[in-house]
Amino acid sequence: MSGYRKANLFLVNKLFDTDSHIMFEKVNYSLIDELTLYLKNLKVYVDSYYATDELLQAETRQFLSICRRCFGTIRKYNIFFQANDPEIRNFINFTRRKVYNELFRDVVEPIINVIRKLRTIEENAYLIHIESLIESQKIDPQSSIILIKNKILDSELQFDTTSIRVMSDKEFIDDGRYVDTLIFIGTPSYFDKKFSEVFYSNKILFLAYGNFENKLLPMTSFKNIVPKEQLINTIYRKVKIDPGIQGISLKEVSNESSLKEHEEIILTQYESKGNEKGDLVEVKLADISNNNYIFLPMRQKVNVIDRDTLKIAQAYVKEIEKGDLLLFRTQNATTFIRDIADEILGDEAPIHRKHVEIWKRKLRKIVEVNGIDKVSRVYRKKYNLEVARVHNVKYWISSFAIKPSCLSELLDILRIEEDTKNAILQSTKLINSAHISAGRKISNSLMNELDQNLENIIEEKGYYTFESKEFKGTSFNIEEIQKLSEKTYFIPERDTLKIINS
Known part of the structure; x- marks a missing residue:
């Protein structure tokens, strides 16, 4: 994760050598x-x-x-x-x-x-309560941070003559910080699990409204096989945890169980199409804004927006996480980069695309006749093409694949004639370059069209839609990742990068 990449020796020493005190505050309103x-x-x-x-x-x-x-x-x-x-x-x-x-x-x-x-x-009861804590807990505003789940426009909160920095939980981890006091707006269960196992300050206060359960139960590893008195828990070494507050679980006023059931229905619906031949791709299921979903292909990059700079960058799904903002073409996200790449290739685009289809069509036919498991096994055992694993073969026959690293060897196995092979290799090189240029062009152009008040709009609505002036007639959606499945699934390629209404 990005936060760990930025970790430094100072932070590591603080995490392991400094005492932490965890407290729970009831906010009455x-x-x-x-x-x-x-x-x-x-x-x-x-x-x-x-x-x-x-x-x-x-x-x-x-x-x-x-x-x-x-x-x-x-x-x-x-x-x-x-x-x-x-x-x-x-x-x-x-x-x-x-x-x-x-x-x-x-x-x-x-x-x-x-x-x-x-x-x-x-007014807001959290702000009133924090102001009273500054005095009662002797909090130094200059060495304290307020953590919230979603970033707001104001990076500081003013209290009388002083102010305290406000950060989102993700932003805080990315910065690799350690402070004297962390004030969480919400309960431990409301935030990521890491904040209940690693403590980034001397003093941690979890603030929650009076009706909510607000407590932290230390994890007891191997509790079913090792007597409690024999356990040595290094996670909570040098950590003092105050008694928590009983109350309503946030799940009791949420739709989490319903969402889980709905997620299973979606997966059943789309995975049931798995009997269809030849076009399955590996994906993760993302829960996005407003209880909608989207399948994100593992092998294709998606557009990610930096919340602070509004810079658009491309990243693989394994690099994104909860809270990231993703940019999608509303009409058909899977073909947009291809369309722009074809403009870059010009009149030669159809010829180059035709060359790519020569080997894909032949490989699809072989898979259809023999089955993907057998093709994978034969290519690895007989032809020593070790990368011909089932998931890779599925990717090669999808429209996402342009130039697999083993393409030259694959063309030999498919018995493609030398002249045709050279033409294919040249075309895939040009197409691959055009796709990279297209991604860069789209990112640079759309970055200038984003609303500067985007963060506030996302916080209020959960999403943002706009029509591009640069790419006339094309509209885009910006969605926030609420949850990303840990497992991967295989679904038909045509069902990826489409918003699924719950």
């Missing part, structure tokens, strides 16, 4: 406590009485997702709810339908009443 209970009630009610109503389930998931962000925001309540007003009104209007009379009256109306009050309040 009656309206937020009410909202928490009402949202929990909404989830239970919809799951109990409308389990088969997929449309209501989807609308509820979206609404809960928006409201959950309130529990981790340090923006004033009036600004937060006004910014999310369209999505909130959409859910309210949806549940006003006659078929949902009881749901609206008994469950939704109490939520509306609380949100109406919060929309008028020009």
